[in-house]
Amino acid sequence: xxxxxxxxxxxxxxxxxxxxxxxxxxxxxxxxxxxxxxxxxxxxxxxxxxxxxxxxxxxxxxxxxxxxxxxxxxxxxxxxxxxxxxxxxxxxxxxxxxxxxxxxxxxxxxxxxxxxxxxxxxxxxxxxxxxxxxxxxxxxxxxxxxxxxxxxxxxxxxxxxxxxxxxxxxxxxxxxxxxxxxxxxxxxxxxxxxxxxxxxxxxxxxxxxxxxxxxxxxxxxxxxxxxxxxxxxxxxxxxxxxxxxxxxxxxxxxxxxxxxxxxxxxxxxxxxxxxxxxxxxxxxxxxxxxxxxxxxxxxxxxxx
Ligand code: NAP
Numbered sequence: 001x002x003x004x005x006x007x008x009x010x011x012x013x014x015x016x017x018x019x020x021x022x023x024x025x026x027x028x029x030x031x032x033x034x035x036x037x038x039x040x041x042x043x044x045x046x047x048x049x050x051x052x053x054x055x056x057x058x059x060x061x062x063x064x065x066x067x068x069x070x071x072x073x074x075x076x077x078x079x080x081x082x083x084x085x086x087x088x089x090x091x092x093x094x095x096x097x098x099x100x101x102x103x104x105x106x107x108x109x110x111x112x113x114x115x116x117x118x119x120x121x122x123x124x125x126x127x128x129x130x131x132x133x134x135x136x137x138x139x140x141x142x143x144x145x146x147x148x149x150x151x152x153x154x155x156x157x158x159x160x161x162x163x164x165x166x167x168x169x170x171x172x173x174x175x176x177x178x179x180x181x182x183x184x185x186x187x188x189x190x191x192x193x194x195x196x197x198x199x200x201x202x203x204x205x206x207x208x209x210x211x212x213x214x215x216x217x218x219x220x221x222x223x224x225x226x227x228x229x230x231x232x233x234x235x236x237x238x239x240x241x242x243x244x245x246x247x248x249x250x251x252x253x254x255x256x257x258x259x260x261x262x263x264x265x266x267x268x269x270x271x272x273x274x275x276x277x278x279x280x281x282x283x284x285x286x287x288x289x290x291x292x293x294x295x296x297x298x299x300x301x302x303x304x
Contacts, residue, residue: 029072229270
């Protein structure tokens with residue numbers, strides 16, 4: 001879905017059904033989940049001035065989705081969001097934020113987590129403030145709703161009786177938090193369940209890169225092994241051997257973490273490695289560069 005609205009060529013024909021009902025459920029409470037909620041809920045008049053893929057904008061203009069449930073298996077203190085991204089969503093015009101008051105009560109273990117992380121505390125405060133503001137605002141018929149659902153883990157998808165093979169909801173198990181290590185709290189199922197009806201469920205519970213052709217790949221970490229962006233083809237006597245002219249950056253280089261700025265620094269590091277290698281003549285056996293790319297595109301009849 002993210003690739004669809006970001007214009008990834010392989011997913012431009014995804015055609016998500018945005019007109020079946022007014023409700024979508026997003027599993028996960030990280031920045032990807034938040035980004036998807038933003039796309040579903042932000043007025044299309046505002047999306048129109050962004051670089052969203054045009055096919056996605058047209059589909060969203062016809063969308064009937066008005067309610068989005070963002071489901072997290074832990075609490076507001078553990079939501080994997082960052083403040084800037086959360087503020088952007090909380091600032092969407094005519095968006096009613098719904099958070100159960102009981103979900104905002106904190107335990108001593110939560111207090112401890114917030115004491116150890118300003119970022120966690122900030123997110124908790126932003127969510128509490130949004131919940132309080134929503135509690136006093138007037139209902140508006142045009143309003144869209146974003147429900148932060150905490151302490152629920154997905155158990156199974158519900159199948160529509162009328163449309164076999166299509167989703168009609170999600171069954172969620174209530175959870176409680178248990179401290180495992182000194183600072184980490186994990187979600188544990190309670191055996192109590194509830195459903196949310198919806199016509200669309202999107203999973204945003206993290207990402208793992210996939211290997212590319214014959215490139216070396218660390219399956220456990222989901223990365224191409226590298227030293228400052230230089231691809232490591234093998235290790236000899238404990239020393240990594242890099243592949244001349246082959247580089248990696250982004251999530252394939254360091255795993256699926258970090259905000260946009262992290263990717264900028266990551267790319268700069270790889271580019272610095274490439275520059276150093278060019279200066280030292282270590283890339284002589286390497287590929288033909290931009291000229292080679294243009295030639296390849298021409299051979300394959302790719303439109304420029
Ligand atoms: P993420 O930050 O790791 O969040 C994953 C979410 O899914 C968490 O709420 C996690 O809960 C939950 N989850 C994981 N496994 C689950 C399971 N089995 N059942 C239920 N819930 C589960 O991943 P992400 O949202 O894909 O983001 C990846 C990285 O990209 C992050 O570093 C993010 O900040 C970044 N990003 C940045 C931007 C931006 O800069 N604007 C935009 C999008 C993404 P637990 O915490 O309980 O595991």
